[in-house]
Amino acid sequence: MIAHMTIPKDLIGQLARARSVAVLTGAGVSVESGVPTFRAAQTGLWAKYNPEELSTPRAFRRNPRLVWEWYAWLRQLVAEARPNAAHLALAQMEKLFPEFNLITQNIDSLHQRAGSRDVIELHGNVTRTKCFDEDVVVASWPDIGDVPPKCPHCGGLLRPDVVWFEEQLPEAAMERAATASATCDVFLSIGTAAVVYPAAALPGDALRHGAVVVEINPQPTPLTDRAHFVLTGSAGEVLPELLRALGKE
Numbered sequence: 001m002i003a004h005m006t007i008p009k010d011l012i013g014q015l016a017r018a019r020s021v022a023v024l025t026g027a028g029v030s031v032e033s034g035v036p037t038f039r040a041a042q043t044g045l046w047a048k049y050n051p052e053e054l055s056t057p058r059a060f061r062r063n064p065r066l067v068w069e070w071y072a073w074l075r076q077l078v079a080e081a082r083p084n085a086a087h088l089a090l091a092q093m094e095k096l097f098p099e100f101n102l103i104t105q106n107i108d109s110l111h112q113r114a115g116s117r118d119v120i121e122l123h124g125n126v127t128r129t130k131c132f133d134e135d136v137v138v139a140s141w142p143d144i145g146d147v148p149p150k151c152p153h154c155g156g157l158l159r160p161d162v163v164w165f166e167e168q169l170p171e172a173a174m175e176r177a178a179t180a181s182a183t184c185d186v187f188l189s190i191g192t193a194a195v196v197y198p199a200a201a202l203p204g205d206a207l208r209h210g211a212v213v214v215e216i217n218p219q220p221t222p223l224t225d226r227a228h229f230v231l232t233g234s235a236g237e238v239l240p241e242l243l244r245a246l247g248k249e
């Protein structure tokens with residue numbers, strides 16, 4: 001744990017003046033809750049699988065049981081996880097600005113569980129299930145031991161309601177995210193490698209429209225060289241510091 005990270009005064013000034021703030025979070029924000037990034041998830045039971053190869057419609061067609069079981073493991077992990085200091089700080093920040101848009105690529109509900117009220121989910125949510133054929137959310141199904149279970153309406157296979165590689169992002173969420181990024185005064189990119197499109201384009205949109213762009217990540221990313229401020233560290237350490245510094249303004 002870092003003792004005290006110095007948050008640049010200029011950044012605090014920019015935030016204190018901001019009317020509209022947009023935040024994009026990625027898997028890194030949930031690492032301190034014990035939910036690994038996909039790269040880090042390649043350990044233990046699932047070490048021999050590449051999660052990116054389990055997260056496609058093709059993979060599901062080829063081996064629906066394997067894909068269902070991988071997401072069942074992730075769902076269990078997420079259910080047992082608790083929001084960390086980063087999620088909690090973001091839930092507090094929502095109250096500080098006239099407009100605050102929290103855009104997430106995470107599928108774990110930890111922002112909502114931390115108290116964030118309006119989360120723009122770009123990649124769906126692993127706690128929801130939908131029909132693979134009909135693409136509609138299914139709330140319950142008879143548990144008769146099928147893996148994956150079958151849709152109670154059409155008998156098709158059920159799958160997690162997440163966006164897989166090669167699939168479209170939900171249009172309404174993407175539209176809101178694009179508008180928020182293009183109209184904000186300050187944009188925070190937190191715990192995301194900024195390589196999975198179209199979400200990875202959002203910081204660039206914010207930059208083009210003149211926003212102050214801030215990156216929070218322990219590792220450099222393709223955004224690092226273009227960001228106005230780079231706070232190198234874990235989200236769970238940096239965000240509470242940022243919130244404290246903002247509170248003193």
Ligand code: NAD
Pocket residue numbers: 026027028029030031032035036037038039105106107108123190191192193194195196216217218219221233234235236
């Ligand atoms: P990613 O590569 O965007 O995120 C990993 C990033 O987090 C890296 O840049 C890494 O340096 C950074 N990071 C690691 N620890 C951090 C910390 N403590 N604080 C801040 N940053 C930290 O994500 P990915 O793993 O390639 O995931 C791809 C997609 O898979 C996601 O967009 C999401 O849809 C899904 N996914 C979701 C979760 C989740 O919901 N928690 C977890 C894994 C994957």
